[in-house]
Amino acid sequence: MNRKKIEASFFRYLFAVVTYGIIFIFVYILYVIFKRGFHSISWSMISEEPKGGFYMGNGGGVLNAIVGSFYIATGATILAVIIGLPVVLLLNVHLVKYKKLVGSIRFLLDILWGIPSIIYGAFAFVVMTWLHLQASLLAGIITVGFLIFPIFARAFDEVVRTTAFGLLEASHSLGSNHTEISYLIYFKRNLPGFITAFLLAFGRAIGDAASVIFTAGYTDHVPMHLSDPAATLPLSIFFQLSSPIASVKERAFASTLLLTIIILVISIISRIIYSKIKRYAL
């Protein structure tokens, strides 16, 4: 065997080992979550708020955290889209001529993406203390919204910027204005990318604990108003795992399973929408 052949087979096996290794680890994590989660999941886990002494082994469920997480993640993702969508379209349609400015904004968004979520939480907490506000669902939504805004914006932007320049020229030549080009052509052309970015942002929002710990607080009740504090699944998992009682620790796996299932369901729904849109729009 010559050197090239040895090199080729070495790297082929290396890639195979790394790839299968990673797949194995992920499958194992899912296996543990499913096995231990199914073991302790029950209807009351999903349908009830925690009863007194829940974290000491008494009955009840994590409905508060399921609903809280869902509210926060949905609200924050909608907020991130409301802020992020115009920014992305502005960068790619209105400001396409100003390369330096667009480059700086992208750089800024990249930095924002890299800031740890605890910083967002701490910053929001400082603002809330200054304004004499208490931890609430709304504060959680706003904080997480700002946390995932750069994620949504840059993920979507990376797709939108691949749009052919010829399409922009063609759209202008038809006499369309910037708004029509942005929302009727560019947004439509990049809908599949939009869904991916939306999903990425939602996944991050529902899984983040650090930004909500100061801002949304924690409660054993399902939030009824935006001004109520709200529990989230990641925090709920943390509190259950911190319990010294074995049965409560086991219930943490049921909560983990619920969080995994929520993300899985949202992923599947998005993929169905994605394939329908792809068939029609592109």
Add this chain to the structure above:
Amino acid sequence: MHYKEEILDTVVSLKTDSIISIRNLNVYIGSQPLLKNINLEIPRNKITVILGPSGCGKTTLLKSLNRLTDLQHNLKTTGEIFIDEEDILLSKDELTRKRQKMGLLSQRPFPLPMSIYKNISFGLKIHGLANKKNIDTKVEKYLREVGLWEEVKDRLHTSASRLSIGQQQRLCLARGLAVGPEIILADEPTSALDPISSRKIEEKFIELKNDYTVILVTHILRQAKHLADHVIFMYDGKVVEQGSPNKLFNDPETEILKAYIEVGH
């Protein structure tokens, strides 16, 4: 004296017949000139061919006409471009109306991300046409005009990107015609097409010149000879020669055009 009058007559006749007058047009990218002091008259209802080697500024000149150059980074334009007596470089507003006057056909087709039907109806709708029946009639009219109707009438509501590239290019032409332009700007529109599709587009241009002014950028000598009523030869950002195809192709004045024609054969 006699000559002077004749020249004056020619200038006047050119002026009355021309739809576009370009005066002292300079385009720079940074400090680098792309177009150098262009002065041109483009005749109405004729096919004007802008000919020249790659990188000579043909496309930049074409895109200056509907100010697509505004979209380019670091591009500066000076001079005057009169279209129907109106300097299009002057005013910032009503740019969409001015662009609408000029349909663009680019090197390869860029269908809008929607159905065949909507590719045509999009332009009609954004310019205020709301009646569905009127839109249907117009969609059919313009698809017929580019010879696409028979090929697509059964799948109007499928995605335009599923058409062949030649069909897409004709769809783009139909889409451009639907918004009622006076001028058609074509930037090497057949360069991505097979010979049969190219021929279809070329024949369409000959039909279209009854109603529109066609400005065609090409580097294909055969196409220029086949289509041109008026030829502009460019080299290195300058207009080197212009005039009737007969004069330019049979009796070129400059060495560079002579060489271009020789190599082209």
